[in-house]
């Protein structure tokens with residue numbers, strides 16, 4: 396009894412503490428679910444202090460249902476827009492075609508202009524052929540996802556910084572993989588954590604980049620170069636500092652790498668699941684010359700398409716591309732793989748937005764299209780392929796990834 400008596404004051408404190416925490420939490424929840432009515436803003440739930448609804452958002456992606464986070468809230472609040480709190484920011488989530496827009500001038504660095512892009516086609520073509528010959532054999536168990544990454548990374552090294560030596564590419568690729576793994580990790584900077592490895596890898600990449608950029612700067616000065624050979628040259632000639640360029644290049648690598656390699660991977664996957672579409676794509680691939688003509692066409696389209704989705708007062712705005720692109724209102728039976736739905740006049744403005752919209756719209760979209768088209772053109776005219784595991788699962792971290800890397804068996808195309 397004595398023991399329990401001496402513990403009583405602690406127990407009482409513990410109970411009081413527990414009740415207070417629960418009370419404060421309920422009060423916070425009650426206050427934060429104001430529905431936005433007071434300021435005529437879209438309805439919202441704020442979630443937990445600081446992290447808001449970040450955890451629900453990340454978990455929905457991890458469980459392979461990234462749209463669930465959105466549909467749960469659109470069902471509850473409004474089909475077009477609601478508010479939430481992600482990563483400490485109060486933001487509005489747009490779930491349909493953006494309505495409010497303003498014309499702005501788009502910024503396209505010289506490197507991504509249509510005229511420049513045309514010069515990359517032979518390089519893309521040559522590198523795609525080289526990669527397919529070197530790495531897509533011996534025709535069994537070829538892992539599409541890692542190999543697509545290898546190709547898009549090597550191409551970026553070549554076009555962004557004129558790096559072609561395989562060892563040097565590998566020296567960038569290794570720390571880059573560690574750094575990107577840390578982008579979505581628990582931010583605990585202790586030895587052994589993913590985050591810690593990413594921070595170290597990030598430092599290493601910056602050092603390597605700084606050395607490379609300084610070397611290229613000296614070359615420009617010594618040789619009095621006036622024509623840029625790559626993206627780094629473009630930026631140096633534009634008067635940017637070495638550190639600024641390093642940061643931009645890291646950003647370009649992050650923006651261009653997983654996006655294009657994931658797209659290539661899923662094109663290979665869908666084509667193998669849908670022979671009727673595969674046959675049409677094969678038929679359509681008359682030659683790389685066709686794509687050459689399209690660059691100019693696509694370039695004009697880019698410069699015109701410069702509308703902006705406006706943020707809401709002080710709130711951050713987050714337009715959910717995923718739910719917009721899968722909205723049955725614009726795309727009947729959205730889960731069905733049916734590229735023919737884009738034929739004719741194509742989708743209504745702002746309903747199909749894989750590259751975003753407005754002044755922040757992906758500046759690399761034509762580069763990405765060319766890179767993907769060139770690679771698929773070479774693949775489909777060289778090989779026939781079949782999935783080794785048609786039931787392979789897809790993980791979302793946060794972009795979709797086939798869990799086994801999409802192994803396929805391939806055979807050379809009969810002549």
Ligand code: HEM
Nearest residue numbers: 650651654655658749750751752755756757758759762763
């Ligand atoms: C399939 C491939 C790609 C997809 C789906 C994609 C998609 C996107 C999206 C949705 C955005 C955000 C747009 C917004 O906020 O409205 C973006 C931004 C960006 N993308 Fe891409 N992208 C791809 C490839 C590329 C490539 C190849 C490059 C570079 C050569 C690139 C460079 C960038 C940059 C620099 C930004 C940031 C723009 C800014 O913050 O103003 N992307 N991309």
